Amino acid sequence: MVDPSWNKEGIKVTCQDPCNLVRKGLGDSVADDLRFVIKHVAGEENFVDMWPNKSNNYCCGGGGGYLQSGFVEKRRAFGRIKFDQIQATGADIVVTPCHNCRSQITDIGQVYGGKYQTVHLWSLIVKAMVRKSTATPG
Amino acid sequence: MSQPIVIGKRKSRFKELAQAAIPGGGNLDLCLTCSSCVNGCPASGISDMDPRKFLRMVLLGLDEEVLQTPWIWWCSMCQRCRRACPMGVDIGALVFMARQQWSRENTPKGIQKSCDLHLEFGNSTGIRREDWVSLCAELAEETRQQEEDWKDLPAPMDKKGAGYYLNQNAKEPTVEPEEMIPLWKILHEVGIDWTYSSEQWDAVNYCMFSGDDRDWEAVVRRQSEIVNDLGCKTLINTE
Ligand code: SF4
Numbered sequence: 001m002v003d004p005s006w007n008k009e010g011i012k013v014t015c016q017d018p019c020n021l022v023r024k025g026l027g028d029s030v031a032d033d034l035r036f037v038i039k040h041v042a043g044e045e046n047f048v049d050m051w052p053n054k055s056n057n058y059c060c061g062g063g064g065g066y067l068q069s070g071f072v073e074k075r076r077a078f079g080r081i082k083f084d085q086i087q088a089t090g091a092d093i094v095v096t097p098c099h100n101c102r103s104q105i106t107d108i109g110q111v112y113g114g115k116y117q118t119v120h121l122w123s124l125i126v127k128a129m130v131r132k133s134t135a136t137p138g
Numbered sequence: 139m140s141q142p143i144v145i146g147k148r149k150s151r152f153k154e155l156a157q158a159a160i161p162g163g164g165n166l167d168l169c170l171t172c173s174s175c176v177n178g179c180p181a182s183g184i185s186d187m188d189p190r191k192f193l194r195m196v197l198l199g200l201d202e203e204v205l206q207t208p209w210i211w212w213c214s215m216c217q218r219c220r221r222a223c224p225m226g227v228d229i230g231a232l233v234f235m236a237r238q239q240w241s242r243e244n245t246p247k248g249i250q251k252s253c254d255l256h257l258e259f260g261n262s263t264g265i266r267r268e269d270w271v272s273l274c275a276e277l278a279e280e281t282r283q284q285e286e287d288w289k290d291l292p293a294p295m296d297k298k299g300a301g302y303y304l305n306q307n308a309k310e311p312t313v314e315p316e317e318m319i320p321l322w323k324i325l326h327e328v329g330i331d332w333t334y335s336s337e338q339w340d341a342v343n344y345c346m347f348s349g350d351d352r353d354w355e356a357v358v359r360r361q362s363e364i365v366n367d368l369g370c371k372t373l374i375n376t377e
């Protein structure tokens with residue numbers, strides 16, 4: 001069971017659609033699942049989508065071995081478009097279901113002066129999770 | 139009367155190679171030069187190269203330039219261009235084919251090293267088996283001791299017959315090990331019977347990006363053997 005009431009301050013959340021999971025993987029249906037989960041754990045009204053998104057989403061620039069390849073300057077230039085997309089949402093948190101995306105989006109945020117934080121999807125779920133054994137009835 | 143442009147006697151061996159290797163041939167000859175791929179590609183303009191230009195160079199038989207440009211490492215093979223392309227031209231696959239032509243020595247060192255570590259240690263950061271096993275055991279023990287609600291939290295290792303096999307991006311235990319705990323909590327709460335393995339537990343495969351199919355296959359094969367040996371029915375790939 002999840003309960004979004006932890007997000008009292010209305011922290012705004014957006015998400016990155018990982019290329020390998022969405023465009024190159026399971027398609028828009030998994031992107032919809034991702035949004036379904038985020039809205040349930042952070043509150044529907046607190047989710048702000050990027051545009052374009054889902055299968056048309058821009059790669060963050062962390063994929064294809066980029067993070068390991070040593071081309072730091074190129075990788076950051078590539079990621080500029082993603083940074084601008086995130087800034088346009090005004091989100092406080094970017095859910096990054098893939099670790100590569102997380103590293104890259106954290107890095108471009110620091111380099112370009114973003115104020116957002118990145119989190120794994122699972123960390124956000126746990127924030128809202130209410131354990132069966134400790135849940136108060138009603 | 140207008141005359142066709144004659145481009146000497148160049149013949150693209152690379153194009154033929156790519157067409158033979160890419161499933162369906164990659165539609166390379168169908169390009170309309172519309173530039174939808176260029177407009178939607180974050181790697182467009184990096185060092186004066188873009189997907190359409192790269193493709194045109196291949197089609198013109200400029201093999202030498204095609205196989206030398208480092209731009210193939212600045213394209214993330216994200217396939218957005220292919221999605222945007224009205225003709226289904228597969229430039230990401232073409233880039234991968236070009237990566238395959240680079241020698242091991244010239245492949246960007248970081249990518250090659252991650253792949254080599256994976257082949258040697260079973261994970262791309264070179265964590266030793268005993269360190270991985272004790273890290274997971276310690277994290278779970280600390281959580282059980284410190285968090286009242288999670289006194290029963292398991293982090294199973296090499297558990298035969300577990301329903302689900304879980305792998306983990308090797309960056310997580312390296313840079314943010316505590317970030318694995320929330321995942322364990324969710325699995326436990328929803329009653330999933332899962333396990334890690336002490337070998338070949340990495341969710342990433344940098345050998346996929348270095349361009350050597352044999353290395354790529356070796357990594358995937360080894361992990362699937364382990365999943366089968368453990369008797370797990372489902373692999374959860376966390377990356
Ligand atoms: S989108 Fe397709 S058809 Fe258009 S220029 Fe790119 S490869 Fe050619």
Ligand code: SF4
Pocket residue numbers: 059178179180181182188189212213214215216217218219220229230233
């Ligand atoms: S696959 Fe490469 S060329 Fe195509 S959109 Fe992505 S980065 Fe650009």
